Amino acid sequence: MYVLQNLLFNNHLSDISEKLYFDIQKGGIQPLSENDGIILEKNCRISFGTYFNYFSLNTWRKYCQLKDLHFQLQGKGEFVLRFWLTDKNYQPSSSKRVIEKQVYLNKDQNCFCIDCSFLLKKQGILHFTIDTKGECFIQGGSFCTKTDPVNYVKLGIVITHYNRKKYLIPAIRRIETQLLSNESFKNNIDLIIVDNSRDVSSEEAGEAIVISNLNYGGSGGFTRGLLYLKDHHYTHCLFMDDDASCEIESIIKTFRLLQYSVVERLAIAGTMLYEKESTIIHEKGAQYKPLSLIQLYCGLDISKFETIIATDLDKKKIEYGAWWHFAFKIEDVNYFPFPFFVKGDDMLFGLMNHFNIITVNGICVFGEDFRYKDGPLPRYLSVRANFALALIYSDCSLWIYVWRYIRWIFISILTYRYASARATSIALQHVMRGPEFWTRYLSLTDIYPVISNVLSAEKMDDVDIDQLKPSIRQVRFPILKKIIIIMTFNGFFLPDFFIRDRLILSKKEIKHFPYEIFLERNILYYSSEYNKGYVAIYNKKKFFSELFLGLKLMIQFAVRFKKLKREYRQVVPKIMTEKFWRKVYQFKR
Secondary structure: OOEEOOOOOOOOOOOOOOHOOEEEOOOOOOOHHHHHOEEEOOEEEOOOOOOOOOEEHHHHHHEOOOOOOOEEEEEEEEEEEEEEEOOOOOOOOOOOEEEEEEEEOOOOOOOOEEEEOHHHOOEEEEEEEEEEEOOEEEEEEEEEEEEOOOOOEEEEEEEOOOOOOOHHHHHHHHHHHHHHHOOOOOOOOOOOEOOOOOOOOOOOOOOEEEEEEEOHHHHHHHHHHHHHHHOOOOOOOEEOOOOEEOHHHHHHHHHHHHHHEEEEEEEEEEEEEEEOOOOOOEEEOOOEEEOEEEOOOOOOOOOOHHHHHHHHHHOEEEEEEEEEEEEHHHOOOOOOOOOOOOOHHHHHHHHHHHOOEOOOOOOOEEEOOHHHHHHHHHHHHHHHHHHHHHHHHHHOOOOHHHHHHHHHHHEEEEEOOHHHHHHHHHHHHOOOOOOOOHHHHHOOOHHHHHHHHHHHHOOOEEOOOHOOOOOOOOOOOOOHHHHHHOOOOOOOOOOOOHHHEEEEEOOOOOOOOHHHHHOEEEEEEEEOOOOEEEEEOHHHHHHHHHHHHHHOOOOOOOHHHHHHHHHHHHHHHOOOOOOHHHHOOOOOO
16 A cells, blocks of 8 residues: 555654644653654553644545545554544534544554545544553554555655755755655655755765755755756656755655646645744745735644644645745746745745645644844845845836835834845845846855945844843833834934933844834844844934935836836746756756
């Protein structure tokens, strides 16, 4: 039989919450190392209605073709196995019991198999619980099928790497030991490392195929990998980040979905969960909004059963998937990536190719909080990508550009982050140079001297918060006071003697405007998760300098707006092509 989904026990990624794997409702358990299973105490009740271990009947019925479904369980001991079906009308305790079996496993018969094919006609999510009668050992389990795959899949996993070996090498080892050495996938899945930093040795690479590459960022790296796959007759591609960790089961489930898919132009986007808060969703697919994006299901706690149901049954339209985990059929690619270097390349790639993108619970990566990464360089890369992408793809009015740009500038200067404001302005200047800017500066090396002066500012460094002893300003801000803050531009239109000379603590990760910095001269932007931060200082001269520069550039952009949009749209069919990228890398098919 073909395994569709394996049972997971949280032994490989030990920092990840066990609530994503199982829910102990009574009694206790003892996890074993190396995914060798778990030991359940007597009179223990454990539920596998969890993010990684429930089975989505909706997904497999809607997108795939299965004629049968079975469940296998390996272990030892006596227990009651119950399967539960939950539909979109879920209420607490409303799951319907569809199967109940008394199971006894020993060394002579350590595997139990049950036919669940009748459930393929049902809608909803399927999960099981175990009630033990004595101590039990659960070694493993899987949902599987006798149905032959519908599609031939030769999958290339493309990881673009640049100076992140501490993340990359462990990822290579996990993929080698858990996937590439597995006979079920050995001839159908390969790992390709596009080495933009050219520092991965053959010993470190192991079974991975390493392509030494010029550093054209993620855009160039992933494209180089895609060209390799085309030239070597792969059918499907999976883009993955080098700094995002994942359960190998996420890759296996992606592979199986591609094998059994009957939907045209199917692409699979992985969910990103926070590495420090592993049950919280950062993004489960996204929708494009001019000069911004809508991160679907952001902030939801996926360890809660009601969230699992909501994210499984409520299928929002997904317009693009981020490249931390994005799988697609190679022949469905009509437009190659735009040379953004990083930021925006995955958005435009998804939008232009009109994939039928889905997300599936259990297919995810764990990554760093993006709010922590905010700074001059990410701001520069993000703003220029957003403006260029909107010029290429969106028909929004000029006023949307004006509003977004002025908002970015004001938020930066009102919070003393003048380097971020300058990075925003430099980004707009570069966008206004037209499409030829992107083809001339494929790498950041040539433009680094222009932006290097702002990159050293706002740098997150180790902070001894006990030594700095910042004040924590916990004050209430009624509407009237907020109006005063706005009218005085956060105090910048007031005389300097109003400004207090003390250090105020403000969280780096907050999304709202930090009203607590009003009339304060020194702000410590601090991340308690990473114990890093930096001090931003009130500077009226820099405030007005960045404000006037921003307004000046916005006027220039407004004058050139229609011409710029026309120029970008005329050149896209020439840039987002296989021919363009082969010329960049100077090789033919």
